[in-house]
Amino acid sequence: MIKVFVPLDSAALSMGADEVATAISERIGSQDVTVIRTGSRGMLWLEPLVEVETAAGRIGYANVSVDMVPELFVSDFLSGADHKSKIGLVQDHEFLKSQNRITFSRVGIIDPLSIADYESHGGLAGLRKALTMSATSIVEQVTESGLRGRGGAGFPAGIKWQTVLNTESDQKYICCNADEGDSGTFADRMLMEGDPFTLIEGMIIAGIAVGATKGLIYVRSEYPHAIDILNRAIAVAKEHKLLGESVLGSAFEFELEVRVGAGSYVCGEETAMLESLEGKRGMVRAKPPIPALVGLFGKPTVINNVMTLSAVPMILADGAAAYQALGDERSRGTQVFQLAGNIKQGGIVEVAFGVTLGELIDTYGGGTLTGRPVKTVQIGGPLGAYLGKDSWTVAMGYESLAQAGGMLGHGGIVVFDDTVNxxxxxxxxxxxxxxxxxxxxxxxxxxxxxxxxxxxxxxxxxxxxxxxxxxxxxxxxxxxxxxxxxxxxxxxxxxxxxxxxxxxxxxxxxxx
Amino acid sequence: MSNYSEESILNYLGPYKGDASAVLRSLQLVQELLGYVPDSALDLVAKNCNVSRAEVYGVFTFYSDFRSTAPAKAVVKVCVAEACQASGCASLISELHDKGYDIHKGTVKADIQMEQTFCLGNCALGPAAMVNGKPIGRATSASILAAAKVAAK
Structure with a gap:
């Protein structure tokens, strides 16, 4: 059977991926071909990027349109034959080759709703390991990995988890902040659409670690596709006993629910998010008390971003040391950078901290889409600083960026050319x-x-x-x-x- | 609310009876059902969740997703945030304006309603838009209007 992969990621859909998938399916006829919908590889300027599995690996055809489908069949793209849209082996693409994909290792490759696919690509290894460990040693692993909050604040995840673990309560919560409202950021959305089980697994591990039996994912309403896929993934996870009274047959219980925002940017702020989850206006709470002590409905609550929780399964599976070995200074592991705005090659770049801003914009991004000189970039969303060309050599990390007057935030980089005022x-x-x-x-x-x-x-x-x-x-x-x-x-x-x-x-x- | 009786809405909100933490979700349910939240539904939500009407009204007015009147058949959201500014949404907005749609005011014309939004998460393929939930990348006024006309049929 020949496998053809067409992304279902919203960014790919925005360029016509659904129509392309339908056009391909309609032409298959009696051939032994199946069309599999995946997330996106994160090379968004190539969308819709259609891939065909061959003996040599997955061959890509870029910017495929409905009109192009008949000629692709005539050119025999099903055997990986040449066509003007062919980009060769996708995994060898210049943009991907030098990346170090950990959190995004499966995005764009697997069927996001197939547990079998997920497991055969390393999924659930972290959870299985966590089930053999004590709560304290799970938290220790997360602490030792050096993982810091990817939502923007950069607070050490292990310390937050330790606080919740240490706090006695009849009920604790894991809240995932998926209110990705910063312009220039889309990594959370792409992971939720392309590999939701990674986030679900990370949340279950967090629950086991701190003693929380209930998890909530707060997703912005602007992400209807992510909401749909998450809900379907949760149903699949329940079927496979990942969620419920006994996680994978263990003594641990974990329930998970998606909650949808209603068009408020400030609800991405953790305490406003808690208010919103309690059904109220998204008004910020004064801190202290911190949510780790007094959180959702006044109970101890872990609040982590999608990227933070999604890094956890790999940390457990491969050990804290493997994650800690990557990075720069006090910024450990990888960061999922998002290249956005006026950029030729926009998308996802997951690399270890320490990459320079210039490398991201010029080497990966290929400069501006308009071909004009870059004037400035804004990193970290609407609340992040604008940086100029003199910051091109800055190594990307929490402290190094702060020193340069910037802020990493959620790792989104918006590029502007010289026409911006x-x-x-x-x-x-x-x-x-x-x-x-x-x-x-x-x-x-x-x-x-x-x-x-x-x-x-x-x-x-x-x-x-x-x-x-x-x-x-x-x-x-x-x-x-x-x-x-x-x-x-x-x-x-x-x-x-x-x-x-x-x-x-x-x-x-x-x-x- | 013409097609729905009070009773059927209360029935719909049933799972949240007496749950004060379900005000936001109840309003979302009403809007899902009717397309907007009529004034009378605020009372129903208040009654069902056992909170005051003022509390419900406070939630209703805080979130920009909620509408007090029925939307047009096709609702177009055009992103006006930074990444789309960098990829030229200003000229897209003025083109739409010339065609009779002021996205800042949410103009309705020919069953098409155009509104501004802050970020649709499609920041590498801007300008970004969404027509009844269908994303449009590298949006032009022509591609938006074409999709909107289909959705308004």
Missing amino acids: MAKQARFAMEFCAEESCGKCTPCRIGSTRGVEVIDRIVAGEEQSKNLELLEDLCEVMADGSLCAMGGLTPLPVRSALKLFPADFGIKSGVK
Whole structure:
């Protein structure tokens, strides 16, 4: 039987993958061919990327359209024959070859809803190992791996788990933050659509480790396909006794449920997410107490991002040392970078920390899609700093980026060419904050609106020195006085844009 | 709410009876059923979850997904966040504007409603849009309108 793989990832669907899959199925006729839907390899500029299994490996055909399908059959693509869209062995592609895919090792390769596929590609090994270990030693493994929160804050996952483990309670929860609202980030979505069992396995392990019997995945409503696949994957996992009263026949119980957001960016903030999970307005809670002690419904709760929880099965399966061996300084393991915006080769780059920004943009990304020079990149979403070409040599890691004035966040990198106006971007950062602020604290709620006004006055050339001073003062109040990162980090893109590109604000040299 | 009686909605919300933590999910269910949340449904949710109407109203107004009126047959979401700005969503938005759709105002025309959204998670293939849940990458005003016309039929 010949296997043809067509992605079902939303990004591939957005380029017509469903229509291509249908067109291929319709032409198969009586041939012994099966079309398998997979996640995406993360080479998004090649979507829809159709693959055919041959004796040599999986051969790819890029940017396949419905119109192209008849000629692919005529060219005998089913045997891996030449065609202008052929890119050769997918695994040998320049973009993939040098990556170190751990969390994304199965995405784009397996059928996301097949447990058999999942297991034959190394799945469940981590969970099986965890079931033979004590809770303390599971947490120790996670701590020793050096895994830090991939959602943005970079807090050591093991320490969070230890806190929940140490806290006595009749009920504890594992909450997965899949409210991936940062523009330029899509790794969570791609993993949930392409390999949901990895996330499910990671959450079960977390439950066993801290003594939690209930897990919730909070997914944004903008991800209908991810929600659908997760729900189906959970049903399959229940059938196979991965979830339920007895996980794989053990004494551990774990139930899992998907909860859907309702179009609020701030609900990606962990305490706002908890409020939303409790059915309320997504208003940020004051910390302390931390959610590890007083979380969902007041109970001890582990809140981790999709990428954090999805790194766990491999850490358990291969040992903490293997994961810890990768990385740079205090940033251990791999990071799933997302190349986005005006980029020629956008998609997923999973490599060990320490790769430089320049390598990511130029070597992997191939520069801008428009072919114009890069002016700036924004890393870490709407609350991340803008960096210029002088940061190209910065090694990517939590501390190194912070030192360069940036923030890793969720690892999304948005590339802008030289036509971007940075005063507009700074204004947008404030505007976005005003739009999405939960309104609980004054610096964020009111500061963001005042920020838009002050930037407008600066750009209009009104009393520039005075207004620049006012903007700086406002940024300081927001950064130091806001309850959460929404107001606290909005000054980051604003200040960096102003510092790097004052001319875009109409600031003449001489004005401070 | 013409096609649905109070009773049938309460029946639909049954699993959440008396559950104060189910306000958000109840509103989502109502919107799933009717396409929007009519004012009278706020009372039903309040009654069913055993919370005050004010609490339900607070949740309803916090989340941008909720609608108080019925949506058009085709709902188009156009991403206006940074990654799509970098790939030229501004000119796409002005083209749509010239065709009579102001995405910032959510204009409805010919059974097509266009709205702005912040990020659809398709940031490497921007500008991104979604028509009744179907994603569109490298969106142009022509590709959006073509998909919207099909969805509005």
